[in-house]
Amino acid sequence: MMPALVQDPRVSVVAACDTDGEALEVFVREFRAKPYGRLEELCADPDVDVVYVATPHSLHGPHAVMAAEHGKHVMVEKPMALSLEDCDLMIAAAARNNVQLLVGYTYGQSPAVQKMREIIDGGELGPVRMINAWNYNNWLYRLRPPHDLDVALGGGAVFNQVVHQIEMVRTLAGGPVTSVRASTGAWDTGRPAVGSSLAFVEFDNGVVASIAFSGYDHFDTDEFHFSIGETGEVKPPAHGETRKALGQVKDYSEELRLRAEGRSSMYRRALDPTHHESEQLSQPHFGVIVASCEKGDLRPSGDGVMVYADAGKYEVPLPPVHRPPGWGGFVEEVYNAVIGAEPPVHDGRWGRASVEVCLAIVESAKTRREIRLPLEG
Amino acid sequence: MMPALVQDPRVSVVAACDTDGEALEVFVREFRAKPYGRLEELCADPDVDVVYVATPHSLHGPHAVMAAEHGKHVMVEKPMALSLEDCDLMIAAAARNNVQLLVGYTYGQSPAVQKMREIIDGGELGPVRMINAWNYNNWLYRLRPPHDLDVALGGGAVFNQVVHQIEMVRTLAGGPVTSVRASTGAWDTGRPAVGSSLAFVEFDNGVVASIAFSGYDHFDTDEFHFSIGETGEVKPPAHGETRKALGQVKDYSEELRLRAEGRSSMYRRALDPTHHESEQLSQPHFGVIVASCEKGDLRPSGDGVMVYADAGKYEVPLPPVHRPPGWGGFVEEVYNAVIGAEPPVHDGRWGRASVEVCLAIVESAKTRREIRLPLEG
Numbered sequence: 079m080m081p082a083l084v085q086d087p088r089v090s091v092v093a094a095c096d097t098d099g100e101a102l103e104v105f106v107r108e109f110r111a112k113p114y115g116r117l118e119e120l121c122a123d124p125d126v127d128v129v130y131v132a133t134p135h136s137l138h139g140p141h142a143v144m145a146a147e148h149g150k151h152v153m154v155e156k157p158m159a160l161s162l163e164d165c166d167l168m169i170a171a172a173a174r175n176n177v178q179l180l181v182g183y184t185y186g187q188s189p190a191v192q193k194m195r196e197i198i199d200g201g202e203l204g205p206v207r208m209i210n211a212w213n214y215n216n217w218l219y220r221l222r223p224p225h226d227l228d229v230a231l232g233g234g235a236v237f238n239q240v241v242h243q244i245e246m247v248r249t250l251a252g253g254p255v256t257s258v259r260a261s262t263g264a265w266d267t268g269r270p271a272v273g274s275s276l277a278f279v280e281f282d283n284g285v286v287a288s289i290a291f292s293g294y295d296h297f298d299t300d301e302f303h304f305s306i307g308e309t310g311e312v313k314p315p316a317h318g319e320t321r322k323a324l325g326q327v328k329d330y331s332e333e334l335r336l337r338a339e340g341r342s343s344m345y346r347r348a349l350d351p352t353h354h355e356s357e358q359l360s361q362p363h364f365g366v367i368v369a370s371c372e373k374g375d376l377r378p379s380g381d382g383v384m385v386y387a388d389a390g391k392y393e394v395p396l397p398p399v400h401r402p403p404g405w406g407g408f409v410e411e412v413y414n415a416v417i418g419a420e421p422p423v424h425d426g427r428w429g430r431a432s433v434e435v436c437l438a439i440v441e442s443a444k445t446r447r448e449i450r451l452p453l454e455g
Numbered sequence: 456m457m458p459a460l461v462q463d464p465r466v467s468v469v470a471a472c473d474t475d476g477e478a479l480e481v482f483v484r485e486f487r488a489k490p491y492g493r494l495e496e497l498c499a500d501p502d503v504d505v506v507y508v509a510t511p512h513s514l515h516g517p518h519a520v521m522a523a524e525h526g527k528h529v530m531v532e533k534p535m536a537l538s539l540e541d542c543d544l545m546i547a548a549a550a551r552n553n554v555q556l557l558v559g560y561t562y563g564q565s566p567a568v569q570k571m572r573e574i575i576d577g578g579e580l581g582p583v584r585m586i587n588a589w590n591y592n593n594w595l596y597r598l599r600p601p602h603d604l605d606v607a608l609g610g611g612a613v614f615n616q617v618v619h620q621i622e623m624v625r626t627l628a629g630g631p632v633t634s635v636r637a638s639t640g641a642w643d644t645g646r647p648a649v650g651s652s653l654a655f656v657e658f659d660n661g662v663v664a665s666i667a668f669s670g671y672d673h674f675d676t677d678e679f680h681f682s683i684g685e686t687g688e689v690k691p692p693a694h695g696e697t698r699k700a701l702g703q704v705k706d707y708s709e710e711l712r713l714r715a716e717g718r719s720s721m722y723r724r725a726l727d728p729t730h731h732e733s734e735q736l737s738q739p740h741f742g743v744i745v746a747s748c749e750k751g752d753l754r755p756s757g758d759g760v761m762v763y764a765d766a767g768k769y770e771v772p773l774p775p776v777h778r779p780p781g782w783g784g785f786v787e788e789v790y791n792a793v794i795g796a797e798p799p800v801h802d803g804r805w806g807r808a809s810v811e812v813c814l815a816i817v818e819s820a821k822t823r824r825e826i827r828l829p830l831e832g
Contacts, residue, residue, distance in 0.1 A: 278655035
C-alpha cells in the first residue's frame with residue numbers, strides 16, 4: 079500500500095507511529111515522516127487527515143476508534159477486525175465523528191475483479207450464478223509476524239488470505255451471504271496456524287461459491303494462471319523453495335529480523351521512481367477464480383479478463399500495470415471519500431460483512447455444521 | 456466400454472438386446488452378436504455369463520434384477536440407479552442369486568486417480584485432508600438421448616457427470632460421506648436440464664471436498680490440464696464450437712439420428728485394430744482435481760501423477776495409453792470378480808454410496824440446506 083500512497087501526488091505521508099522503535103526509525107527516515115511513539119499523539123497531530131491502521135488485526139478496533147474519536151478519517155487493513163463487536167464499535171465511532179472509514183486493500187478491489195463485476199453489470203452474459211475460487215500458494219512459509227500465526231491474534235489463513243477470496247466472491251456475487259459450510263486445516267505442527275480452508279458460500283440472491291485455499295507451498299495455482307505471480311510478476315516454478323528457505327532460518331527471532339530487513343528494503347523500493355517504471359507487469363491476481371453467468375464464464379487473464387461466451391472466447395484488456403500494481407484504485411476511493419466526492423463502497427459495513435463470513439468459516443469448521451447468516455453481532 | 460470389452464481376449468460379446476430395432480441391427484452386425492428384442496430372452500441364453508446393463512438410468516434397477524434372477528453376473532453403468540430403493544433391490548437380487556454386481560466405468564477408476572490413491576496409501580505424504588475438483592466442459596451441448604436431459608429419467612449433470620467427480624473424490628478420500636451442501640443450476644431454457652452443480656462434501660474421517668461442474672461449453676478446465684481432452688487426446692481450444700454445432704441441428708429427432716450415426720461409427724472404431732494402436736494418448740481425466748495431504752498435494756498430470764511434496768515437485772509416470780483409454784482396469788475387475796479370484800471394489804454397495812451423494816446434492820439444492828448422510832433408504 080505504501081508505494082501507491084507515496085506515488086499519489088494528492089497524498090503526503092506526514093507521520094507514523096510504531097511501538098517498535100527500530101521499525102519506526104526506518105520508516106520515518108525513508109518517508110521523511112514525523113515519528114510518534116504513542117497513537118494518541120499521532121491522532122492529535124493537526125497535519126494528519128487520514129490514519130492508515132496497519133497494526134495487528136486484534137488492534138484494528140481500538141486504533142480505528144481512537145483515530146475516529148480524534149476526527150481523523152480511517153483506512154484499515156483487511157480483515158477489518160476479528161469480531162463483529164469491534165466492527166460495530168468502529169462503524170459507530172466513524173458515524174459519531176462524521177469521518178470516513180474504509181477497509182482494504184483486497185484483491186476484490188483489483189482491476190481484473192472490478193472489470194469482471196463491470197461485465198456482469200453490463201448484463202450481456204445474464205445473471206451470475208456460480209463462482210469458484212482456488213488459491214494454493216506458499217503463504218504459511220513466508221516470513222510472518224506473530225499475529226499472522228497466532229489464532230488468538232487473528233492469525234491463520236482465514237483472516238489473512240481467504241478474506242481476499244471472500245471479497246472477490248462478494249464483489250462478483252452481490253448481495254449478502256446467507257449460508258456458509260466450511261472446514262479448515264492446520265497440518266504442520268512446526269507451523270501450527272490454520273493453513274488451509276475450504277468453504278461453500280451461498281448468497282441471498284441464490285449465487286453460490288466455493289473458496290479453496292492452501293498455503294502449504296505444495297501445488298501452486300499460478301500454474302493455472304500463466305505462471306504469473308500474485309503481484310503480476312513473471313514467476314518461474316519454485317515449488318517447495320519457500321519452505322526450504324524458511325528451513326535455513328535458525329529461529330523465530332531471526333525470522334523477525336529478516337522480516338524487518340525485508341520491510342526496510344521494501345520501503346526503499348516504494349520510494350524509488352526508477353523501480354516503479356522499469357518493469358511491465360501483468361495484472362495482480364489471487365489464485366484462480368471463475369465466475370459463471372447464465373450465458374458465459376469470466377476469469378482474470380494475464381492482462382485483462384477472459385470472457386467465455388456462447389459464441390466463443392475473447393479477452394477484455396485492462397490498462398497496462400506498472401508498480402505499484404492495482405492498489406491505486408483503493409487510494410482513489412479513499413481520496414474521493416475523504417473530500418466528500420463519492421461515498422466509498424468499501425466502508426465499515428462492507429468490511430464487517432467479510433469478517434462475518436470469516437467468523438462463519440471458523441464456526442462451521444469447528445462444529446462441522448452449516449452456519450446461517452447473519453450471525454448474531 | 457465396448458472397445459475395452461472386445462479387445463480383451465477373455466471376453467466374447469455373444470448377445471445384445473435393444474428395443475430400438477435399428478440400433479440393435481447395427482450392433483449385432485458390427486459385433487457379430489445374437490440379437491434379442493426382449494431382455495428375458497437374452498437373460499435366458501445359456502451362453503451369456505455377464506449382462507452389461509447400459510439402458511437408461513431409470514431402468515438399471517429392473518434390468519439388473521432381471522439379469523441376477525436369471526443367474527447372470529451384472530455390470531451396470533453409472534449411476535447405479537436413481538433411488539436407494541432400486542440400489543437395495545439390485546444388491547439383494549445379486550446376493551440372493553449369488554452373482555456379482557459391479558458398477559462402472561467412472562473416472563474414479565482411471566489409472567491416474569488409482570495411482571493417486573496408491574500414493575496416499577503409501578503414507579509418505581501423510582493423511583489426505585482436502586480434495587478439490589473442477590470440471591467445466593461442453594457436456595450439455597453434445598448429442599444427448601432423452602434420458603440425459605429429462606430429470607424424471609435421471610437426466611441432468613448430477614447423475615451423468617458429477618457422479619464421476621463423486622467417485623474420484625470418494626476413491627481418494629476413503630470412508631463414507633456424512634454431509635453434503637450443494638446447489639445446482641439449469642441456466643439454458645433451450646436445453647432445460649440441470650447443467651451445473653457445486654457441492655461441498657465432508658467425509659466421516661474429516662476429509663472435505665468441493666466438486667464444481669459446468670457443462671455449458673463456456674470455460675473449459677482442459678485449459679488447466681495441458682489442453683488434453685477427457686479421453687487423453689490432444690485438444691485444441693474450441694470454446695463454443697459444440698453449442699454452435701448443435702445449433703445447426705434442426706430438431707431433436709435429427710439430434711437422435713446423428714447420435715445413432717455416431718454410435719455406429721463408434722462401434723466400427725471399437726473393432727478396428729489399426730485405430731487402437733495408431734495414436735499415442737495421454738491419460739484419461741475428468742477436469743482437474745487436486746488432493747491435499749498434510750505433506751503434499753497430488754494431481755493427475757498429462758501422463759501420470761504430479762506430486763507436490765515438501766521438498767519440491769516430481770512426476771510419477773503411468774504406463775502409456777493406447778485406445779481404449781483406461782477402461783481396461785474395470786474389465787479386469789469384472790473378470791476377477793466373475794471367476795471368483797477377487798471380490799470387486801466397485802460393487803453394489805460402492806455404487807449405492809455414489810447414488811446417495813447424488814441424491815443429497817439434489818436435495819440440498821432444493822432445500823438450500825445441508826444434508827446429513829446416511830439418507831433414509
